[in-house]
Amino acid sequence: MYTFINNEESNKKKVIFIMGATGTGKSREIEPDSDFTPEDFCLQAIVYIEKILKTQRVPIIVGGSNSYIEQLVEDPVFMFNYKYDCCFIWIDVEQSVLNCRVDMRVDQMVKAGLVDEVRQIFIADADADYTKGIRRSIGVPEMDKYLREETNLDGDDESKRMILQASISSIKRNTRMLICNQLDKIQRLISEKMWSLHHIIATNIFKEDREENLDEAWTNTVLQPCQDIVKRFLKNDHHN
Template structure:
């Protein structure tokens, strides 16, 4: 019985996936406040220190006391590869599991997640971990509208000054945190700002930069969505799709209510079943073994009586 139990006791890990702006961070925190869990960031830009507005990092207050790993930890000019992520994420996962908690990996960089899950040689992830994949999905037209509004909010929150703080005329936009959408798009405007062009022209350049940020973010969301579909349809990942479109169509106080009813409730059920399915299998096996042993004893007693 002990060997049977050990067979089913792989370490558990939860993945919260989805395009940018779908609420992945919020959902992962909602899950982590209901189950003993810690969060590992898998967004290839949010791993870097700085640009909290541009990268839309979850704030300390929003984390609700949940421990986060690989969030704002890497030096801004470093190259953080998929291999680096796999190594650092596995270290964090082992630490979390040894602490008696469940790792929740959340982020939009599906290339990082695929590199981790599909590695069968170096890390042997599937051999050691049992995975629960949750895909938070929003229809493209609704999501693109929401993303555009979010960019406006980021601008109001200080995006321009934040990017200005790391601006350099010889900047390499293919390296480190400067790859983030919102940084290269501001280049022409910030160069004009240095030259002190007239305000009308600068305003035009700023408006064009903001529109480019919106367009590039929407393109990113579409690519992320297609990548998840490929993981589900071609690689046959068992992904639970949660359609949050109706939540994003709400406004005001109705948003939070819809979020709890249409997203959180179903996800907590999925996670609860996932975390306890081994216990159910072992319990069923135990009942079967007990029943078989009882039948054997009854048969032996019958033979003795005869």
């Protein structure tokens, strides 16, 4: 296990980070053409962190881009390490298992209306820009060909089905690549930036041959160890 060790003064304000690879997500809070930059994330994160601290609670930052989290913690402009005592928890799942979960998650998203969601921000323009804003999110550019062709293929259900399936396969493939990049980023934060992370391995939870039910497995493998880590962190004991 990678353990968090803090040799700074103990009166820093405490912040907890839950990190790990993610799947595909959408945001309805950002305009489609607007870029939510790392600077935007940092500025908003600090505002909300301070609001939570004023209520005598401990902020917990869960998920999000590891690049954004890195900038928040490392950028000297924000002096985050100077102001805050951080505990990093990394929930890790073997990539082959994550890949299977990605496939299931994408299929669920399609059934839940992914195509209609993307259609709302689709631009039927040959010069549509998929390099900024929410349109660069995984799931949007991959649907471009299908949304362009669907009206031209009225009555040709088989062709529409094949194009849609190709788009879905691209979403799954690109999400797997994203996960790989996220895991590489975490390893780089450990090896190059010398971040100390509590490493929680949750792979067995998602295997079909586990002996416990899902809730029990999650509690025993993830929830309880994380609670123990946080209790020690809040007591200023950063050792195992």
